[in-house]
Amino acid sequence: MTSPFLDRAGAVAVESGPDVGVAAHYGQPLPEQRALAAGEAIVDLGHLGVVEVRGADRLTLINSLTSQHVVNLADGVSADNLLLSAQGRIEHEFGMLDDGSSAWLITETAAAADLAAWFTKMRFMMRVEVLDRSDDIFPVGTLADRDLGATLVWRDPWAQGAIGGVTYAATGTHPGTAYTLQLHLLEADAYRAAAQAEQLAGVDALEALRIAAWRPREGREFDDRVLPHELDLLRSAVHLTKGCYRGQETVAKVHNLGHPPRRLVQLDLDGTLAQPGALVYVPGNDKPVGRVTSSANHFEDGPIALAIVKRGTDVDAQLEVADGDDARIAAAQTVIVPQGAGSTVDLSAFRGR
Structure with missing residues (x-):
């Protein structure tokens, strides 16, 4: 669906790049950014891809193929995860949370179909069903707790880092601690209602705050040879002591024996x-x-x-x-x-x- 946020006065749509489909800003880019950082504004991210993985074996399947330890992921707990090539290069990054019956994966617009197809191909005899829900579930972002009518809210682990990971950045206070991004997964009616919020920020505002937080993004920082270590993604998306997964050998070798x-x-x-x-x-x-x-x-x-x-x-x-x-x-x-x-x-x- 066309974003209802683009109907708001002053909305200027993104013209190119990974954020086409939402507003770049609403006429006041810097004040919008300040309001978003203060937790006062919301940002439309309804263009992002959402994949639902259903079934009793969903966490086992995802855990066996990816860099994060999610086999026992508790209901409502957020994770950041990577799908790697056999050579340890990043193919996809996705945010993840589970509601007790489905795992919800949030990724770039262009990546959702490929991600859904990959998990479908790899399920074999597992009790799993994979659905691309990008046309009926719409993320909206905040940097503070807000009630937007979502039953599922993903919280970016970048702010504090994940258990089992490591941060290479040598700094007293990591700027990422202020990047407390939450993605509220909304159905269509709640998404339209959120577009009537008093204070909105365009995606340009979130991009500026993301850059200042040193938070890498698939649609921007990744290329066809990128390793997790090069972007400090061992901070949030890699569990260094979990079991075997595709690309694990390269992750371990670079971390323990070499340099990215x-x-x-x-x-x-x-x-x-x-x-x-x-x-x-x-x-x-x-x-x-x-x-x-x-x-x-x-x-x-x-x-x-x-x-x-x-x-x-x-x-x-x-x-x-x-x-x-x-x-x-x-x-x-x-x-x-x-x-x-x-x-x-x-x-x-x-x-x-």
């Missing part, structure tokens, strides 16, 4: 927004060291971005981001995933063997 080849950084941009996909350089060098994945104007910090750069990029280097044919934007980097991430043993002991 790339690392996530935050960029503070000098007065100008960078475009996702823009190349990142060390000044004086024409060979790029990475690319911008997300960018936004933050209501307090100004133009900011997330970028993935090569692990060996000097952590103290002032960086530059391509802006058109010849121009570059100065960018100060904040390390999220450090160069030494993943090394829990002395690799020198293995050289020459």
Whole structure:
């Protein structure tokens, strides 16, 4: 269905990218962002994909294939989960909660059909039914507790991290602790009612807060070779001591014996927004060291971005981001995933063997 939030006065629809179908803003992007951060506004995320997995064996099936330990997931408890390739690269990320009879998976718009098809293919003789519910269940986001008429509310584990995970980010207070995202799963009537809320924020507001929280997103930060370690997703979506699953060997090897080849950084941009996909350089060098994945104007910090750069990029280097044919934007980097991430043993002991 067409989002009823787009009927509100001032609504400006997203024109491209993973958020097409909802409002970018309602005419006041920075005040909307401030209201969302304060827990006063709600944000339409009804374009996101929702998959329902029914049946007595649903948690066993999902647990056997994914990175998070969910076989005993309690009713109403939220999880963040990854489906990996055999080489440990991320194929899908999804939020997950269970209501006692169904597991509900929340993912990017374009990923829902593939995710549903994968679990259907892998169920074999298990008592499981998989349904793509994206056309009749609609997420609406808040950063505080709100009663929007939902019986199911997913709470992003990014804020505090998940049991069995680890955070690579070396910081006193992780900025993600303020990113207390809740996704209220609404049926059509409740979704239309939520669109009449007094204070709305566009998805641009949520994107700015997500970037400032260092929270990676499938629709922005992922590419076809990304590892969980590169994005610090062991914080929320990987259980390091659960049983076997596809890609586990790579996850363990990189965490225990090596380093991820790339690392996530935050960029503070000098007065100008960078475009996702823009190349990142060390000044004086024409060979790029990475690319911008997300960018936004933050209501307090100004133009900011997330970028993935090569692990060996000097952590103290002032960086530059391509802006058109010849121009570059100065960018100060904040390390999220450090160069030494993943090394829990002395690799020198293995050289020459």
